Amino acid sequence: MQRYFVNAPASEGRFYISGDDRHHIVRVMRGKIGDQIICSDSDGKSAICTIAEITDDLVIATVVQWEEGSSELPVRVAIASGLPKGDKLETIIQKGTELGAYQFIPFTAARSIVKWDDNKASKKVERWQKIAKEAAEQSHRRLLPKVAAPVTFKELLALSRDYDFKLIAYEEDAKAGESSMLSKTFASVEKNQSMLIVFGPEGGLADQEIAQLKEAGFISCGFGPRILRTETAPLYALAAVSYHFELMR
Template sequence: MQRYFVAPEQFRGVIITITGEDAHHAARVMRMKPDDQIIVCDGVSRSVRAVVLEASPQEIRAEAEEELLQDSEPAWSITIAQGLPKADKMELVIQKGTEIGASSFVPFESERVIVQYDGKKEAKRIERWSKIAKEAAEQAHRHRIPSIQPVQSWRQMLTLIGEFDLALFCYEREGAAAHGKGIANAVRQWKLEREKSSDEVVQNPRIVLLVGPEGGFSEREAVEAEAAGAILVGLGKRILRTETAGLVGLTCLLYESGAMEGA
């Protein structure tokens, strides 16, 4: 069943209005007609099975028939902070990361970033990345679209680390070293410390996974990230491409959260 995301204000009681590119896609590509069924999500708190009342390339009107459980979102809110990669690799990270279960993406500049970031093109780039996330969320039957944050400087990224319950800094030296801490061990140790703490346990922790660009992170950046509160972790003894590392780390985190278990 085709899934569409709309703004909350496009829900008016049981009547839903779909406009823009989604209406064109539904009418022209999917050839929607009255009595066809679709799933519509507001990206916040509501997902419904609806029946199409009217269909045109300009507007689809549908009526909600059944409220659906929003049970496809992970309990852990995981952000992939990605050092800006070359070419269209960021698009791959966003597309596949959305399918797997990332909650948001933060692109950032760092010492070994190769691409020349053009701030004048940022709005257009964010718009494209957001569209990729939306389409991937629809394909993966998610109830929320991951957010795409503006490109951050390295200093801004260091400040953001403190806003998360757990920050993991993917560093190849940790993976290569015999004494290095793997991501699974780091997370399990963090979970044990949370359970032992007398403070109230966070049920829906916010976690950020920092991934370097093609050249990885410098030693200086590793020191600064650790000082800011991040835990240095490895992803195994093999060297992963930048567009692979975040996806592997995300999958490891979701496994540790229990999100990869069967229904």
């Protein structure tokens, strides 16, 4: 059953679907009155619905049954990625959404090769958000992850104050054989708390950035003995969160 994210909550037991999603239901899925879909609102509530009406602008779906349970990670994990080359960030957003990330925060790191173009910002962020939306629908997420516009390193430090736990994926720790800080941190995290994990671009984080992050309360940790690519490390971290907080409990 196809899932759709609707910006507004249900009104009097009905969802009102417009724009690209209306087009997808009517033109791509060939939806008809009486067909069933799943609608998720911005509060993370989902319901099995029946298409009640199709107009030139809207698909109106009536709630049949609200879904119970949740497909969301019990910990809100934000992924902060130093801007990488090519389409690597798109891979992080797509696969990271499937693995349960709560938010994506790209940032300009000292070793980022990509130069952010503010003139193309809105279209780029719109594309990233669309990738997250499609991945969230495919993986039956209840919440749609937010993809932020790229921030500066200084702005990232300021944003970090809002999180309960803060980690740095640091390849030098991995090289040195550090293997305990990730699991020790997980052991301290409780349900519904938030976690921000910072990953460097292809060249890694600069020493000065590591020092500033630690000064801001971040804990550096290794992700096993192998050095992971910038697009692989966030997926490793999310898989580890899922294993610890979902499969081990």
